[in-house]
Amino acid sequence: MVTARGLVHAYGERRAVDGVDLALAPGERLALAGPNGAGKSTLLRLVATLLRAQSGSLEVLGEEIPGGTRIARRGIGYLAHDPLVYLDLTARQNLELYGDLYGIDDRDRRIDDLLERVGLLGRAEDTVRTFSRGMAQRLALARMLLHRPRLLLLDEPHASLDARGATLLDDELATATADGRSAIIVTHEVERVARVADRLMVLRAGRVVLDEPTAGLDPMAVRRRYEEVAG
Amino acid sequence: MALVRKDLRLELRTRETIVAMVLFAIVMLAILQFGFGTRDDDLTRFVGGLMWVTLAFTAVLGVGRSYVAEREQRVLDGLLVSPVPRTVMLGAKAIAIFLYMTAVEIVVIPLVGVFFVKGPYWDAIGWIAIAAVLANICIALSGTLFSGLALFTRARDLILPVLFLPALVPVVIAGAGATHAVAGGPHDMSEWRGYCLFLLAYAILFALVSVATYDAVFDD
Numbered sequence: 001m002v003t004a005r006g007l008v009h010a011y012g013e014r015r016a017v018d019g020v021d022l023a024l025a026p027g028e029r030l031a032l033a034g035p036n037g038a039g040k041s042t043l044l045r046l047v048a049t050l051l052r053a054q055s056g057s058l059e060v061l062g063e064e065i066p067g068g069t070r071i072a073r074r075g076i077g078y079l080a081h082d083p084l085v086y087l088d089l090t091a092r093q094n095l096e097l098y099g100d101l102y103g104i105d106d107r108d109r110r111i112d113d114l115l116e117r118v119g120l121l122g123r124a125e126d127t128v129r130t131f132s133r134g135m136a137q138r139l140a141l142a143r144m145l146l147h148r149p150r151l152l153l154l155d156e157p158h159a160s161l162d163a164r165g166a167t168l169l170d171d172e173l174a175t176a177t178a179d180g181r182s183a184i185i186v187t188h189e190v191e192r193v194a195r196v197a198d199r200l201m202v203l204r205a206g207r208v209v210l211d212e213p214t215a216g217l218d219p220m221a222v223r224r225r226y227e228e229v230a231g
Numbered sequence: 232m233a234l235v236r237k238d239l240r241l242e243l244r245t246r247e248t249i250v251a252m253v254l255f256a257i258v259m260l261a262i263l264q265f266g267f268g269t270r271d272d273d274l275t276r277f278v279g280g281l282m283w284v285t286l287a288f289t290a291v292l293g294v295g296r297s298y299v300a301e302r303e304q305r306v307l308d309g310l311l312v313s314p315v316p317r318t319v320m321l322g323a324k325a326i327a328i329f330l331y332m333t334a335v336e337i338v339v340i341p342l343v344g345v346f347f348v349k350g351p352y353w354d355a356i357g358w359i360a361i362a363a364v365l366a367n368i369c370i371a372l373s374g375t376l377f378s379g380l381a382l383f384t385r386a387r388d389l390i391l392p393v394l395f396l397p398a399l400v401p402v403v404i405a406g407a408g409a410t411h412a413v414a415g416g417p418h419d420m421s422e423w424r425g426y427c428l429f430l431l432a433y434a435i436l437f438a439l440v441s442v443a444t445y446d447a448v449f450d451d
Binding site: 048049050070071073074076078080082084085086087088089093096097098100101102127143 | 232233234236237240241244245300304305306308309310311312313314315316
C-alpha cells in the first residue's frame with residue numbers, strides 16, 4: 001500500500017522528516033505517534049501527496065510518487081485537523097462537490113448512506129456554518145469515505161470528533177482489515193488507537209525510533225512502550 | 232463544472248465578491264467623473280483609458296478574493312488531495328473570475344457612456360463588449376495564475392497587486408485602444424480588430440503559461 005525509503009522533507013534548514021523508511025501492507029493499520037514537532041503530520045502529508053519529498057522514494061497504492069500522483073490520489077482518504085469542507089455550502093452540497101471531483105457513479109445514493117451513518121441526514125440541507133465542531137468533523141468523515149478509499153490517512157482524528165463520530169471512526173478502522181483497506185493514524189492518544197492498530201511507529205525529530213507490532217498487546221503496555229522511546 | 236458551480240453557489244450565498252466589485256467600480260467611475268468632468272469638457276477621447284483603468288483595479292479586487300473561501304475556511308487540502316488535475320482547478324477559477332468581470336462590465340460599460348461620452352456611444356457597445364470578453368479571458372487566466380502564486384506567500388495581499396497589475400498593462404492598453412477605436416465617433420474597425428487580435432494572442436499566451444506552470448504552483 002505504501003513503501004517509503006529514506007524520505008526527507010525539510011522546512012528551511014530544519015528536517016521535519018529525516019530519512020524515514022515505511023512499509024504498509026494491505027489491510028494494515030499503523031499508529032504513528034511522537035511528541036509535538038516529531039514530523040508525524042509532515043510524514044502523513046507526504047504520503048497524502050500534499051507535500052513533495054526532497055529526497056528518498058515513495059510509492060503509494062502501487063504508484064511511484066510524483067509520477068503516479070493523480071492515480072494514487074483516487075484511492076486516498078484524508079482526514080485532517082480541519083474538516084476540509086466549505087462553511088457556506090450545505091452538507092449535501094459539499095459531498096456533491098467531492099463526489100464530482102472523484103467521479104463517483106452512485107453519488108447521490110452514497111451521499112444519503114453516508115449522511116445517515118454519520119447522523120447528519122436530517123441536517124443535509126443546512127450550511128456547515130451552522131454545525132458544531134463535532135458535526136463538521138463527522139461530515140469530514142463522510143467526505144473522507146465518500147469515494148471508498150483504499151488508504152485512510154488520519155491526522156489526530158479523535159481530537160475533534162464527538163463521541164458518535166469517534167465510535168463511527170473506530171468501527172470503520174476495525175473493519176478496514178477485512179476489506180483490505182489500510183490506515184495510517186497520527187495520534188497522541190496511543191492507548192486508544194492501540195485498540196485498532198496493528199503496529200506502532202514512533203517518530204522523534206523526524207526519525208523513526210520505534211516500529212513494532214502491537215496486535216494482542218494491552219493498550220496500557222503500548223502506552224508505556226511509547227513513553228519509553230518518545231522521551 | 233463542479234468547481235465552477237461551487238464558486239457560484241458560494242457567491243450566490245454570500246454575495247461578497249461581485250457586489251463589492253460592482254460598488255468599487257461605480258465609486259471609482261464617480262471619483263474619476265468628479266476629478267475630470269466637473270466642467271463641460273468632452274472626455275470622449277479618454278473614455279477607453281477611464282474604463283479600463285477602472286476595470287483593471289476592479290479585477291485586482293476580484294482576483295484577490297478568488298481563493299478567500301479555500302484559504303479562510305482551510306479547504307484547499309481537500310481539493311489538492313483529490314485526483315482533479317491542477318489545470319482543471321485553474322480553469323474553474325478562471326471561469327468564475329471571467330463571470331465576475333462580465334457582471335461588473337454589464338454595469339460599467341453603459342455607465343462610462345453616461346458619465347464621460349458626449350458623442351455617439353451606444354451603437355459601439357457591442358464592439359466594446361466583444362473586446363471586453365477577450366480582455367476578460369486575459370484577466371481571468373493571468374489573475375488565476377498570480378492569485379495561485381500569491382496563495383502560498385505570507386504577504387499575499389501585497390504581492391498579488393504587485394504581480395498582477397503589471398500583467399494587466401497590455402490588457403489596459405489593448406482594451407482602451409479597442410474602446411477608443413469605436414466610441415464617440417466613426418468606428419475605426421481596423422484599429423479595433425488589431426487590438427482584439429492582440430488581446431486574443433495575450434489570452435493564448437497566458438493559457439499556455441498557466442497550463443505549463445500551474446501544477447508546479449500547487450505541487451511544489
